[in-house]
Amino acid sequence: MGLAYPLLETGIGQALFPYQSNGSLTKYGSTLVGQKWAGPKWFQGRPDAYNPMSTGGANLGPRSNTLVTEVRNQIAKLKNEGITPTPDLVTTSGSGVDPDISPADAYAQVNSVAKASNLPASVVSRLVKAHIRGPQLGFLGSPYINVLVLNEALAKLK
Helix, strand or coil, rough: CCCHHHHHHHHHHHHHCHHHHHCEEEEEEEECCCCCCCCCCCCCCCCCCCCCCCCCCCCCCCCCCCHHHHHHHHHHHHHHHCCCCHHHHHHCCCCCCCCCCCCHHHHHHHHHHHHHHHHHHHHHHHHHHCCCCCCECCCCCCCEEHHHHHHHHHHHCC
């Protein structure tokens, strides 16, 4: 019986949700885990650890000097790249591996990505708009964009 239950659950997962149960893998990684993208020609996610083996928040409170320093450094980095910092682009997620950003986070990066990619900002902006996903079940959460999926679409434009 100890083997039957896991096999049944695995079979149900494979039958009903094959993409998810196989890790939601694409050419560049998993859509369930935040990826680190090098360079200004790619949309950036939250400044998480990007290490799925060490998930979890940093437990830094609002009065933490370490947190203040990290946020200030991230703000300076974004401004240096021509990106208007948004709260989610300068703070980590609770899980440490969040693969999604808000539409506002993506739109804040449009001009920088367009310039670095030699694409018109209007084209990059339309790409962002096309990748906005609504709340789950129509009411759970906020609209979001998966950074990996957005960057894969951007790579196809080049």
